Amino acid sequence: MASSLTKGSPAPEKTSPAGGKTLLGHPIGLAPLFLTEMWERFSYYGMRALLVVYLIAGGPDAKPGSQGGGLHMPETSALAIYSVYVAMVYLLTMPGGWIGDRVWGPRKTVAIAAGVIMVGHLVLAIPGQASFFAGLAIVAVGSGLLKANISTMVGHLYDGPQDPRRDGGFTIFYIGINLGSFFSPLVIGTIGQKFNWHLGFAIAAAGMGLGLICFLFGTRWMSPQSSVVPTPLTVAERNTWLKKGLIWLAIAAVFYGAIVASGQWNLKWALYPITIAGLIIPVTVLLRIKRDKDLSDTEQTKVSGYIWFFVAAAVFWMIFDQAGSTMSTFAEKQTSDTLFGLSFPSTWFQSVNPAWVMALAPVIASVWMALSRRNREPSTTVKFAMAMFFIGASFAIFVVPMLMTQDGGKASPMWLLSIYMIQTIGELCLSPVGLSVTTKLAPQKYASQMLGVWFLAVTAGDCFTGLLSLNDVKLNSPVMVGIEAVMAVVAGIAVWVYRKRIVALMGDVR
Structure with missing residues (x-):
């Protein structure tokens, strides 16, 4: 009150x-x-x-x-x-x-x-x-x-x-x-x-x-x-942007009009271009910033360091955002809908992550502060590596209930509650730290735009899973979930092994 x-x-x-x-x-x-x-x-x-x-x-x-x-x-x-x-x-x-x-x-x-x-x-x-x-x-x-x-x-x-x-x-x-x-x-x-x-x-x-x-x-x-x-x-810029927009709109109208007229239209014609663009645009934006001749040598070096964090974040969000897709369908079809005698719809599982965030965020913040007072707080690179291990571990554990329910049985809700908890710990190691390091490593010329670049890591991760689904890869199979877990752990190991090199690229940022 x-x-x-x-x-x-x-x-x-x-x-x-x-x-x-x-x-x-x-x-x-x-x-x-x-x-x-x-x-x-x-x-x-x-x-x-x-x-x-x-x-x-x-x-x-x-x-x-x-x-x-x-x-x-x-x-x-x-x-x-x-x-x-x-x-x-x-x-x-x-x-x-x-x-x-x-x-x-x-x-x-x-x-x-x-x-x-x-x-x-x-x-x-x-x-x-x-x-x-x-x-x-x-x-x-x-x-x-x-x-x-x-x-x-x-x-x-x-x-x-x-x-x-x-x-x-x-x-x-x-x-x-x-x-x-x-x-x-x-x-x-x-x-x-x-x-x-x-x-x-x-x-x-x-x-x-x-x-x-x-x-x-x-x-x-x-x-x-x-x-x-x-x-x-x-006025000149406005007219230029308007002209470009109309040109692209006309191209899209002609292209898709031809597809519809030929009778070849299906949903993939809309999803494929968006997915591919979602993978190309983040790479293009990063390369444009990296190659900007207006940047000093120090700024370009910091952008090189930032690319490590960007790639790791893309892998992290690739898994984390499946809370509303792969894990959602598992909750709907392969998880028991009762706990302690309470029956509930599967959509309630989508409230678990924010509940864990509110419960664990003060704890994680207190741990970082306690370690900081002893000059033992992990560096940004170590926190990123930890996040990758946590998100990888969450999907490695996810394989277990997936295998247990292949014969038509139902998994206990405690499996998903535990997996969401592990993912949330990883999120708290990566998300606030990622936002902070983005602002610290951003070249002065791109100070505002770099936060948009950070969100592009989410785009890249989700577009990768989208592309897999469009090619009929079953993201909800134990094999695929296991592969993604390995990808995250390998990314975490790479950040850990090359942490000294990344720190050197970061210059005065820690």
């Missing part, structure tokens, strides 16, 4: 750099941004929890006796669509950030993004395959716009990077992410999976609608800087 955090008489009112009041020592504008992000995550993770089970519902790979009314797809197609969708959300953060920086400004971009996401979920709530894919695309666009700009607005609330409240503000903001992602599968997942899929999608839209209301109501307390377009496009 708020009252428990104050002592004695109320403190005098303070003002933030935005000119507004403070709440518990932080700019009051943090509250609407917290609520906006919480409701956006509520809508995103709730829909994501339903995605794969909805795609296979009523089809050959659906759980016997489960609710019908889905899109009747085979599991390999569902896993490919899921991977491509998640990859696109993170890929679109780069153009989303660009639009915020050069066209609308962060505040207007976030407001539009929230409206776009809400519309996307409402389209998903309309039965039919066409409306489903249209809604999925709209949500991905909105998520890319919002994700790239709302964190920037949190930063605007504080008096520069040296403001002592800044890290605490982002920590509070991070809590909102996990609260939204924890509750959404319990609410949206239950209603969608047990009663009606499209009602679940509609509730996701209502959640984003609440987030938009919170955002619009709270704009009075946000920094005026968030309304500024940092580097607006010139």
